[in-house]
Amino acid sequence: MAADGSIKIDTRIDTGAFEHTFEDIDKMCNSTKKHLESIAESLNIKTNPIEIINNSQLAKAKKKLEEINAEVEKIQAQTDELLPKAETEEQVVNLLKLEEEQTKNLVAEQNNLNKAISEYEAKQEKIAAEKQQNADVKSINSDVSGTVAGDDFVSKIK
Incomplete structure (x- = not known):
């Protein structure tokens, strides 16, 4: 090599x-x-969070929330009725666990509905505020128009 x-x-x-x-x-x-x-x-x-996109869905969500609240109250009332009849601590614990199991899904759905309702209402408030702001701007424009400087200003905005 x-x-x-x-x-x-x-x-x-x-x-x-x-x-x-x-x-x-x-x-x-x-x-x-x-x-x-x-x-x-x-x-x-x-x-999968719940999303509300119109007023009819809002009404349905509020109705569903009322139904869930009623169901939770019913379960709690049943537990409250049975607790005094419990003779041992174990029975008390079992009753409370049963109540928790029965309400766990309802409370989760209740929280989702509350969040969705709050978000939708916040969006609606924001839209209403924007509409009011636009109406205020139009009102100001109509107050300013009619003067030479005002007409020039309004034409530039449009």
């Missing part, structure tokens, strides 16, 4: 371990996602 004075540089990069690491990370992310979904399901957390 004769030495010709050239240098050979191997530019290939071994990415096998790097790609394998990303596959592991992807698997861990999927595993974590599935675990979180199962926890959310076991805790009965609603991942």
Whole structure:
């Protein structure tokens, strides 16, 4: 082998371990996602929030909220009626656990409805404020028009 004075540089990069690491990370992310979904399901957390987009849906949501409130009150009244009859602490604990199980889903739905109603009402207030502001601007424009400077100002706004 004769030495010709050239240098050979191997530019290939071994990415096998790097790609394998990303596959592991992807698997861990999927595993974590599935675990979180199962926890959310076991805790009965609603991942799809309720959204109200018109007044009829608002009325339905308020009616549903009233029904849920009535159902929760009914369950609590039944528990309050049975608690004095409980003879042991274990019976008291069991009654309270039963009440909690019965109301857990209702309370979650109640919270979602309250949030959706509040958000919709806030949007409606914002829209009403914008309409009032536009009406105020039109009123000011009509007050200013009729003067030379006012007519020039109004034409520039339009």
